[in-house]
Amino acid sequence: MFIVLAGSPRGGITLTELTPEGVASAPLRLDGAGLLTAVASREPQRPRWVWSDTALWYPALLQAGLRVERSQDLRLAHRILKLAEATKGTALRDAPANAWDGSAVPPGDHANTLFDDGASENGADPIAEFLLQRHTLDDVARTDPAKAARLQLLLAAESCGALIAEEMRFTGMPWRRDVHAATLEEALGPRPQFGGRPAKLEGLADRIRVALDNPALNPDSQPDLLRSLKRAGLPVTGTSKWELRELRHPAIEPLLEFKKGARLLSANGWAWMDAWVQNGRFHPEYVVGGVVTGRWATRGGGALQLPAEVRGAVHADEGWSLVVADAAQLEPRIIAAMSRDEAMAAAGRKRDLYQGLVDAGVVDTRAHAKIAMLGALYGATSGESARLMPRLTRAFPRVIGLVEAAARAGERGEQVSTWLGRSSPLPGDDWAGADAVPSTDAPAADDRRARQAARDWGRFTRNFVAQGTAAEWAMCWMAGLRQRLRALADERGEPHLVLFLHDEVMVHTPAHLADAVTIAVTEAADDAGRLLFGNFPVDFALTVATVSSYDQAK
Template sequence: MPFLVLTDDPVRPDGGVVVQDVTDEGVAGERTAIDRSGLPGLVAAREQARPRWVWDDTARWYPRLLAAGVRVERCHDLRLCHAIVRRSAACEGSALSLAPPSQWDEPQRGEPERAALTLFDDPAGPARGARLVDDLAELGRQLAAVAGAASSGRLRLLLAAESTGALIAAEMQHDGMPWSTTVHDAFLTRALGARPRGGGRPPRLEALAQEVRASLGHPSVNLDSPPELLRAMRSAGLDVTSTRTWEIRTLEHPVVAPLLEYKKLARLLSANGWSWMNTWVSDGRFRPQYVPGGVVTGRWATSGGGALQLPASVRSAVRADPGWRLVVADAAQLEPRVLAAMSGDQHMAAAGRRADLYQGVVDAGIVATRQEAKYAMLGAIYGATTGPSAVLMPQLTRAFPHAVKLVEDAARAGERGEIVSTWLGRSSPLPGQLWQDVVQRAAGEDARPDDARAARGRRREWGRFTRNFVVQGTAAEWALCWMAALRRRLRALDGGPHLVFFLHDEVMVHAPAAVADEVATAVREAAAEAGRLLFGDSPVDFALEVAVVDSYDQAGKEYPATPLPVLTFGPART
């Protein structure tokens, strides 16, 4: 499969574009220079050969093509792939991993408008074009590093999946999620009262604020200022250390009910109120800014719109167009199933041969209730050391020894300050300097008992991080392969069904009603393909819950009351 490297032409004052043919072995071939206005036509013509486009940032190049009605099948995102290859233990000792920090190690730029200077300019620097980035050389370094890796096949799959994810993120922002501002406005009006004119609180919020002030005996306290509210609560005789919801719930005082309701509605107004709607919803579409690989495990983040924190209360506004349907699918207990496949634990795989893995654990006689099964499984993955999860760990260890050993080994590696890697080869960062300092101080001749306790705490904390890294990161890889396989199938269906939403283990497709059932089948087939791509003939079933609905709230997914932990060591942006 040929590569086509796409860059700005640094020698042309009109902002031209260069397309460079490159063979699979990294040998440069034909070079074409064109005006920027001719780029969509050239890409559309060359796309017939199914090349892999190579560019510095998908978020910088692809939106321009989408705006011109041009879509590509494959790409290689140099910046995303650089981050994976440079940090991967599989590429240790390569020229890329040993090179000093460069432009490629800086955060993704995105925003095509910002790059109007040229690809090679530093927008923050005094001299434009002072840092010429050699895309061909970077591609060569990446190809060489992957070719020299012990698990090169897995790493190539990861780079392809990561780059396809970047294409999907750009397409979802371009296409947008169908959103009814009428339904959203009606919901906000019911919850908050009429939309205030010229600022101020909505009526419902203002009434609650007055009730809270009266209960505290402070008629002018600003409820949106935590320090002010905390002082008012203390002066009213309440023994509190913060204004956090969980602490307020423990109190017995007339202020509790109105204050909790105020906090809930104030959060709604701030996160998904009228201002949010005006900013992020246009022409009946919600267009958030996704950040592929924005979390260190490979999970996505967002840099605007908050799509990954879309509350259940506003999901009724996500409505299919007339004549269209929403196909919503989520992978049931994805991380435990990934753990079973990674570890080769046949007993855990057997428990997962049904839609509800937790119930499978109960039916196998390992624990008594589904809730206990969930506590035990999540405790193993997230490293719970107290509470119900810790109590149930011995049963889980006896039942699933290989699965538990995998996460325990990852935890011990983290406690030693070592790197761990996902199934396809994304590696964890090393602990930071503070961690190193604390551990070294405890090992010194002048160490005090407090130093040893601090070091143990730091080691355990990092061990919990690496324990989950291998599972959460591999689950993110499975999800990327799932979306890539689904995207390919959707392109082959009539009517233009397309992905409009992704949340870790859940996807949503906007599809013409006539092909909605075919889309549901494609979703399931893509999940099975993702399992085969990663784990071959593993007996683990990746069960899905699939719903074909008119609005998102009809999908009926059971979301946990408390969000599961997300590893945010790294450049997460929300």
């Protein structure tokens, strides 16, 4: 059963039940309390809740103590189907831009807007959109049932990811403010009472001014700093830490230390803690599919970029543990499965894939194996990666053929797609592909720029198929893990996801369930591999650690 929720133009909420054949019941008009009752009574029947944006509808349910198992996020699904190569020629793909092409819910806590004012759909009709999406999949199925089935799995996984993102935001990551504050004070000095730089940062700033003989220098100002470095005779073109590390001058050591401290202060300092940590929990706002490959992004809080300095503040509650798991060499395993390259799959079976390449005689060291694989994934044309590419090509022709074909398609301006059917965007209107023939009077520089742009886009599409399919596997991994964690709940609590970082998850669990969670994490990874790739013999190896704080997992 599908249940469509929509904001009513007359205020309040409408609930419409749809059969699998698309037959609609008479809509029920509900207020906020009525919706909570309706969800609670219908959820045991395991319907799929259909709504415009999970980030709009789900927070209010979570705040009321309700969770749903399945949903379809129409806006996320629309974005995938609108761009998918498989949907060419369908009504959805060919339709002009409409309300479903707009951005999702803006940042901020919107848990109360749903009940206070009714859900605004901005003129969009959720039932019509849902039926259009189902008809689109039917159209694809008529010509390629396998593609339609994969797209349907992708929509379900993406929508489940949206549920997980809101659950993690609502529950929050356990965070020790005292540990975080102690870390900041040790690195930066005491928190300034009236703004300004902490004492240690100001001391470093003074050392930089002395070394560069510029008492008025503001080291936070990139233009001022660059001018001072040049006046000191240093051959700099920028102020990045990578460029500065190559220089020898008394100002460099305190400057690098200053930049590190300033980054910590701005990204995860006291102001960040005040804004994002409440009642011992860090509540990030994830953006599902925020990157074109399907990877997640964040609206704020930086959950995808927690630096090592503050990870000790991610600390399990008393009597609880953190189970941290990450997938080893995920993207190489993904392209092995996509290309059905059994030789590469065998190299990674139940072990470190890079060491497997060494043991198979493909390369001589693990470091070379890693360099070679990065070259394959990102299109190395020079250096050590390019030198090692012929060895990979001979050993794993299917894998290299897959990524090379994706690169050539990108150079021609064509779309490429992930395993489940998310397709790459097309280059801009001013882009010319590798096959474009320049006019006879076109400057040579223009021709070079066009060909370089084609190569750059080819590197993007080369990596798109690997990174995007890895994101699909990870979403299925989390979806399966979410179900298993709920089944483990007992009187002492329920294990729950608190962090997702591309190929890494963290679960906060009652300590006595940590071993069971470890098994669940591993089984969910195996199931995700089978769900996507059937019986192809590829292993998705995990590193799993049970710790009391996040910094202990690395």
